[in-house]
Amino acid sequence: MIKRLLAGALLLVSALTVRADLVVEITQGVDAPTPVAVVPFGWDGEVLSEDVAKIVSDDLGRSGFFSMMKRESMLSAPRSRDQVFFRDWRISGSDYLVIGRLQPATNGQITATVELYDVLKERQIWVETVNGNSNNLRDVAHYIADQIFQQITGIKGAFSTRIVYVTAEMLGKDKYRYRLQMADSDGARPRTILESKEPILSPTWSKDGSKLAYVSFESTRPSIYVQHLATGQRQRIQSFKGLNGAPAWSPQGDRLALVLSKDGNPEIYILTLATGQLERVTRHYGIDTEPTWAPDGESLLFTSDRGGMPQIYSLHLPTKNLKRITFEGKYNSRGRLTQDGRFLSMVHQDASGFHIAVQDLKTGRLDILTSTGLDESPTIAPNGSIILYATKKGGRGVLAGVSLDGRVRFTMPNTQGDVREPAWSPFLQ
Structure with a gap:
């Protein structure tokens, strides 16, 4: 019975709408x-x-x-x-x-x-x-x-949380309109956080749900911005020459992990927001990217090809101890942890394509949850029950979701443009 309850704890499989045209279709539910x-x-x-x-x-x-x-x-x-x-x-x-x-x-x-x-x-x-x-x-x-x-x-509900996502609408040859959207869990009250002719990437929530960090190309090169949702105030945080990307808030909300190539190679840095102090935490000729924080704030997980192919590593910040987390398969990336730190979602490649998988960090078991071949950008519900991700359907980018045991699945068809880069909010106060 407990397994059945956990399998069904999908707190937010609701439609995210852009102009009310994104609708949830449950493709697989629990047996009873x-x-x-x-x-x-x-x-x-x-x-x-x-x-x-x-x-x-x-x-x-x-x-x-x-x-x-x-x-x-x-x-x-x-x-x-x-x-x-x-x-x-x-x-x-x-x-x-x-x-x-x-x-x-x-x-x-x-x-x-x-x-x-x-x-x-x-x-x-x-x-x-x-x-x-x-x-x-x-x-x-x-x-x-x-x-x-x-x-x-017996599991905390999260229908009151929010999701942000990016839409890309083609206006003409090589012309797009990009929007960073936020909506209720059921798709109601959608509003545009940012609209641009240039790409928007990697939205991420602060741990108190009051701010977003994201990457915008509006100044012709990638820059990281932080936006206060209550006031709309935004500020450019980093805009070094080269890559400025993949921001990730620390659990305490006082630091951002970033990917910068200002020293010639993509590396992970930590920015202390109050002081502007920037600390480089990885040093390798390989590409280090896609950082995410452990719940205790003492470790960073990130993707690196330092072993030849992209895999997920963990860096303990106080000791600088580095260890590889994923070993099954030649490609694992975009790691995201559940709030308790036990389960790691990721993009996993096998012979049939790129899928969403989850690894139990306690037992090491890896389960492939999806069968579509172009899945990316997993984000986890704040109660750890559902993984939302971007995929392709009918040639369009859509959002889809799957429970951590793979028993419940849904898609979110969209009729206007592509939908991508989902990010699930924390529990909102």
């Missing part, structure tokens, strides 16, 4: 998804801008773990415990029932009271009252979905 019914929430006021219960149901349904009852199949629409007849819901095949009611409060606020019931045991297992307003009902809905997910699976 848990049946859940989310009844339309009671509301006696004027028509609201959002259907909170539908958003909750959609969030849970997109996970691939739950089978959501259609509204037209519901025998009743209870708003409170005394209106719930468990026999009806058992006959309908639901294991869990969610009911709720919305009420107007003072100063334009709206109060949502939500209850979760175990139908088979005929008991309430969670109830909470959440305050919001007409402008943030989607936030309220995502929060409710997070709580329901955690109550049923």
Whole structure:
């Protein structure tokens, strides 16, 4: 049962939309998804801008773990415990029932009271009252979905997190429009962080979710920028001659790992943001790139071809101790760690192409999770349940996702341009 729950903990398999045209298609779910019914929430006021219960149901349904009852199949629409007849819901095949009611409060606020019931045991297992307003009902809905997910699976929900990604739209011969986009977990409220005629690469979140670092070619050569999401303020961090790329925030948020070629060869550097102090941490004639921090902030993992082909290495910063992490296969790159530091996702090449794989750093086991041949840019959900990545479908760049055990998969088709370079936010406060 625990394995089944872990396999289904897809907290964010929701659509990322560019102009509402990116939609999740679940291509493979768990063998026996848990049946859940989310009844339309009671509301006696004027028509609201959002259907909170539908958003909750959609969030849970997109996970691939739950089978959501259609509204037209519901025998009743209870708003409170005394209106719930468990026999009806058992006959309908639901294991869990969610009911709720919305009420107007003072100063334009709206109060949502939500209850979760175990139908088979005929008991309430969670109830909470959440305050919001007409402008943030989607936030309220995502929060409710997070709580329901955690109550049923025991794993923290992350429907309230965000994802950023880059879109590339062809305007004419050799002309493109690039956008750095951010959206809700379900694709709602997309907004453009940056628009440019030049490529945008490697977006990455600060650990508190308040800032983004990314690479932009807007000044004709690659430069690293940091942007504050609340204010839109941005600053150019590094623009040395040659390569300036692959920024990665430290867990403490005070440093950035970077790839610079200012000394003639791509190497890993660490920039202390408060002082501007720059420290070179790798020295090799091979190419060192794609740094990522270990959760404790004491080690960096990075890709290097110093052994002849790209593999992933770990550098312990206090001791400068270097060790190779990946050995299976001739090519492994773009390593990303789960929050607990145990699992390492990567791009792995075999005879059939480039795939997303995950390695258990405790046991050394490597599992290839995808079968498409041009997969890249893995990023992991903040609870370690899903890997989102870029791939090709129908000649276009799209986003796709897979659970860490490979049992649940989805794609995000897009009708306008290519979608690439996804980056998953941390849990947002």
